[in-house]
Amino acid sequence: MSTSITSTTGAVNNPAITSKDVIEFRMANLAFEGMVSSRYRDEAKVGTTVRWGLVTTPNSGAARTKSEGNSGNDITYDANTEGSVTLTINTHQYSAFELEEFEKSLSIVDQASWYTKAAAYVVDLAVDDSLAGLPDNFSQIVGTLGVDLTDDDVRRAIQYLGDANAPRDGRFFGMAPATTNSMLGIDRYASSDFNRGGGANIIRGEFGTIYALRVVESTNIEGSNAAGHDNTIHQRDAIALGMRMAPRTRRFDDIQNLSEQVAISVIYGVIETRDDHGVFARGA
Numbered sequence: 001m002s003t004s005i006t007s008t009t010g011a012v013n014n015p016a017i018t019s020k021d022v023i024e025f026r027m028a029n030l031a032f033e034g035m036v037s038s039r040y041r042d043e044a045k046v047g048t049t050v051r052w053g054l055v056t057t058p059n060s061g062a063a064r065t066k067s068e069g070n071s072g073n074d075i076t077y078d079a080n081t082e083g084s085v086t087l088t089i090n091t092h093q094y095s096a097f098e099l100e101e102f103e104k105s106l107s108i109v110d111q112a113s114w115y116t117k118a119a120a121y122v123v124d125l126a127v128d129d130s131l132a133g134l135p136d137n138f139s140q141i142v143g144t145l146g147v148d149l150t151d152d153d154v155r156r157a158i159q160y161l162g163d164a165n166a167p168r169d170g171r172f173f174g175m176a177p178a179t180t181n182s183m184l185g186i187d188r189y190a191s192s193d194f195n196r197g198g199g200a201n202i203i204r205g206e207f208g209t210i211y212a213l214r215v216v217e218s219t220n221i222e223g224s225n226a227a228g229h230d231n232t233i234h235q236r237d238a239i240a241l242g243m244r245m246a247p248r249t250r251r252f253d254d255i256q257n258l259s260e261q262v263a264i265s266v267i268y269g270v271i272e273t274r275d276d277h278g279v280f281a282r283g284a
Contacts, residue, residue, distance in 0.1 A: 030124050031218035032131035035172040035232075036239040037273065050087045050242050050269075087242045087271045093126045094265035095119035101258040112260060116249065119264045123247050125220070130270045132220045134239050135174070135232035139275050142233075143282040148182035149231065151189075157233040157279040158211055164276035170236040173213040174221045176229040179283045183210075234278035243268040 067073040097115050104111060140160045142153040154173070161171065175183070183189050189210065209215060213233060221230060244267035252261045272278070 029216075029218040029220070030128045031174055031216045031220060032128045032239075033124075033241060035174060035216060035234070035236060036131055036241050036270075037237050038241050038243075048089050050089070051084050053082055053084050085240075085271065085273050087240055087269050087273075089242055089244045089267060089269040091130065091269060092265065092267045093123060094263055095122040096261070096263035098254070098257070098259050098261045101260070104260065112262065116262055116264070119262065120247060120249070123264050123266050127241070127266060127268060127270075128218075128220050130268075131239060131241060132218075134270065134272050135221075135234065135278055135280050136230060137272055137275075138232075138234070138238070138278040138280040140279045141282065142279055143231075145229075145282045145284075147282075147284055148185075149179055149281055149283040151186055153281060154210065154213075154233070157281055158213070160279050161233070161235055161277065164274075166235040166274075166277040167237070168212060171213050172232070172234060172236065173210055173215045173281075174232040174234075175215065175217050175281075176221050176231055176283065177217060177219060178229045179231050179281075180217050182284060229283045231281035231283055232278065233281050235274075238272065238274050238278035240271050240273045241268065242270075 064076055066075060095118075097119060099112055099115065140157070142157045142160075143149045158171075221232065245265070247264055247266045250263050250265075253259075254261050
């Protein structure tokens with residue numbers, strides 16, 4: 001009968017070693033704040049709303065012809081056609097944690113730093129999620145839920161933006177990972193001749209730009225549709241973000257509990273500003 005000491009019988013002498021490295025939780029790519037207009041961030045510092053005017057071109061954009069002579073040839077003054085968009089600062093969100101002094105003293109890793117990083121991500125994710133929900137409301141739609149987007153769908157979406165005179169600068173294609181997968185199966189998108197960035201992008205499975213659309217992939221772009229995946233093709237002025245208070249970190253020492261308390265909060269609002277500058281692109 002064997003009397004050797006095994007890892008089981010000798011376990012009491014085997015200390016648990018904790019690495020200083022930490023395996024981080026996976027963070028989704030926060031894509032939307034970089035794809036929308038944030039020009040109103042500074043204007044949202046006071047009050048609960050930010051309102052700006054929308055002025056259309058006079059006479060539906062058509063210039064009038066002036067006849068010669070003065071008699072009976074007075075010029076016509078067009079009536080103003082104005083509207084407005086109001087962004088409401090109505091969302092106050094936060095993430096907070098409390099780290100006891102005793103636990104902090106036992107750890108060989110900087111727990112406060114790691115948990116602060118995680119809390120900051122949660123707050124940023126909340127803003128991104130609020131923005132990601134707006135493309136579903138675009139009136140212009142291409143594609144079908146449950147069916148892969150096609151090159152025709154993408155070009156049709158670009159036509160919609162062009163028909164609306166959306167600026168060519170600041171156009172984006174926000175796609176879910178499932179759409180990235182299907183697009184890489186389209187020959188021209190997988191060609192280094194077509195994909196800006198060339199062969200390096202193809203090797204990494206990335207798109208640089210498609211038809212002058214800057215491509216951004218994120219799981220946050222996906223909606224709650226069980227039948228397929230959401231994508232967006234839009235010019236940044238289609239959606240606006242206003243912040244009363246950018247993510248702010250507060251730290252307090254709680255004497256009663258001998259702990260460190262950390263809270264990160266943000267105050268903001270989002271709105272769809274120009275419906276015709278965006279296209280809801282549905283896919284598989």
